Amino acid sequence: MEYPKFIKLFLWMLSEVAVIAADIPEVIGTAFALNILFHIPLWIGVLITGSSTLLLLGLQRYGERKLELVISILVFVMAACFFGEMSYVKPPAGEVVKGLFVPKLSGNGATADAIALLGALVMPHNLFLHSALVLSRKTKQSTKEINEACKYFLWESGFALCVALLINIAVISVSGTVCASNNLSPTNAYQCKDLSLNSAPFLLKNILGKSSSIVYAIALLASGQSSTITGTYAGQYIMEGFLDIKLKKWQQNLLTRSIAITPSLIVAIIGGPAGAGRLIIIASIILSFELPFALVPLLKFSSSNSKMGSHKNSLPIIVICWILGSMVIGINVYFLSTSFVAWLIHSGLPKYANVLISMIGFPFMAIYVIAIMYLTLRKESDTAAFDKSVELQKEIEKGVRRCDDA
Template sequence: MSKSHTESGNSLGNVHGSVNPENLTGWRKLMAFLGPAYLVSVGYMDPGNWATDLAGGSAFGYKLIWVLFASNLIALLLQSLAARLGIVRGLDLAQASKNAYPRFVNFWLYILAQIAIIACDLAEIIGMAIGLKLLFHLPLIWGVSLTITDTVLMLYLMNKGMRKLEGFIISMIFIIGISFLVEMFIVGPEVVDIAKGFIPNNLFKNDKVSQQMLYIAIGIIGATVMPHNLYLHSSLVQTRKISRTKEGFKSAIRFNLFDTVIALNLAFFVNAAILILAATAFFKNGYFEVAEIQDAYKLLEHIFGKIAPVLFAVALIASGQSSTITGTLAGQIIMEGHINLRIEPWLRRLLTRVLAIVPAVFTILYLGEDALGSLIILSQVVLSLQLGFAVIPLIHFTSDKKRMGDFVISLKVKILAWASAILIVGLNAKLVYDQVGDWLAESKSADIYIYIFVVPIVIGIALLLLYVFLRPLLYKHNDQPAFVPHGIAAALDNLEPVQYNHIAVTIDFSKNDQDCIRHALMQGGKKARYSLIHVVETAGARYYGKQVMDNETQSDVNNLDKYVDALTKLNYTAEARIGYGGPAAAIAEIVNTEGIDFIVMGSHGHKALKDLIFGTTVDSVRHKVNVPVLVVKPAAK
């Protein structure tokens, strides 16, 4: 395997399989690059978007179309910056943040990003529960509770072939999008009024209507420009294998821009159709408070017949499920990048789902099913409130001439990006200020609690946002070396070999490596071949397998090569072998395909609870191979 002298490693392999875009031309090359933005765009058509579009259209007619349009333009800009970061630096947004900010700040950035993912998951839960109710007439409390089982189903289907699952889900969303577009034309909206809706309205008046409009507008922004999608996109673009040259970067950025523009504009047209439909069917007929997803299927039944509600419900479940998949992947990227914590995907998924189910169940039990629509909109507002903590670092990183080189963003793009960030932060600040003021005015007895609990939290978040903005300016180029998850390869010397044949040694770049290699050499001596195996467990490796060559993979390849070089200098025959995804399966595959007849593995020394959280490798490998396994326990401290 080749080494790289760049900060980042090669991008991830082609998402469609083993096709290398660099060997293609014209339309075939464009088609090879299409994919990441479509997966990201799924989050732009989830139940949260449908709820905010219905609420905005029914309450204010066409007046918020400009907010939807502006949100889409901001999303196009920011997603293209996320793609540029991933392509040029080979780092996702969370990894770049880990390098640029102190550990304490990264911890809180992770907490806020995780809250955003939970808020997004909350919308998916409610959307799927409504879909189940429409299909099977299940009470919403049952539907919400049943969504916890999709953790097992999702992981099972992803292991069987995530691409086929994604294709089905996106197809269903496409069908419902076409249904909304067709119905929009059947209802016959006023074209002139729609055009007027693209003219910005004043959201900053102090009257109650403007405050309500601002609240829904921020919900639309949060539903459209999702913070976790920025993390996800910066990672997914690495699924394309490119030459790490100036021309290779330029080509990848251009084709990924096409991908982003096409996918996000399709999402915009679907969302615009839903808002226009709500404005025409509800607002014009005097139904100003219709903000529930359940009401939309009645429109479909009225226009298309009884098959329409079924189609709507299936698509609603599908969109929620697809967004759950992208949320799971984004959650792994955020956890690994910000705090370097890697746990089993099923447990990470389960924790997120449980934390999202609790507020949904509480709302149904104490406020009733009718309050779920408001809860969805609230979840999208929470997403918007977190945007600044993702957007500001992203702009800093892509504006860094030293790190981005010739691919640093231009002054014009930088101005547009900062203007978008100011707009997002300004709208959020206005919303928070108005909301706290309303709480203080409505309940004088609760003033003390607001000042003790709410105000300090708001101040703390504002200070954190200010720090995130200022640190890259005050400490320019002071970030840490590129993210190296497993440490640096240790020097190898004074090794006493003993003879064996073809031996595999599992490597985890810890202090145990030297003991493992020593035990292997004792078995085989200088006559044996030694395959040093390391498994990359990143989110990209887990889902895209052998095509992965992202920053962590390249770092691991370089570290593994150091071990190989050290053994070669000592006259041993050694080679590096990289596996991808689940450690046990990857190790077993290498052992079984290369005819290895002895394995030396280091024991992680986990207790039962840690085995549950992080997974166990040694026992799984022993059951997957038919050769002896020598387990080397960590040296006593």
């Protein structure tokens, strides 16, 4: 193993927290969709979501491709619903393109929402899932075949990310166009100031008609189910990889599903829709802060000559990835420090309380930065055995080529 046991357990716990944080918006989103469509209480919707995910994950016994097909169908149903709403609303194309390349934040909670959006889009646990799915491909152990598989997987992942980008553009464009309308009633204008999964369908219903809220709920249902499947799937690989635990598929599914939906169920029962909406923002911010702990090891390992051999990242890819990774880390550190200081200034607490909170908060931020620096600057462990296996593979390939020539 690359890291000491303590570091390995620390990274595993962070990864499990990431799975839970990623699952909260997905589970609650599906529960909201069931509430809109069938008027089912939120907490019952959470239980139904967990059960349905376990049933869909039963398709694993028929092979990963069948499960991927179901996820693809759910994603395209979601895309069709949001694109349908987008074609009805007709957002100004110029403003949409401008918003893609010229970001603008306004309002007190805009920075927190942007950080939450970053965590929701680039989920740490999915970095493990996408890496692990390569192993499900039947690839011959030769440099040519592996490079070919990597190329096709790159195209597959790129297509999936493009679809996800287009869906997010459609969601934001529809909500932005509706809220920018001059014909909003005072009630709808107030909802736009604090738009959430709970208020969005009622806003669309009032502006675009009853069918729009139903279309929104169907898209939300498809999105939640596809995401909870991938989240549970990622949890299996995380547990296997970090702890080397080999359980039966149904045991892994049940364990990871139970761990993931517990916070959503508690908040849905105690806090109701309002509490669930706030929990989604908090969970997404947690995801953004956890992203470096999955991203940094992945970049180091995939760029390592001793671990990847001829399959390591090229120099341009290494430079681009580290620049993007540094930007993510910098944004998180900036937001964490400025928001904590601003909260201390405007909290209204007694001075002694602010001092006590500062004694906890600032060391926590220092530990966060030091942990990232440790993962980034740590020297690689001895991988001589792996190096020998790579060299042996090269010798085997040379021997095969000589036999072919003969």
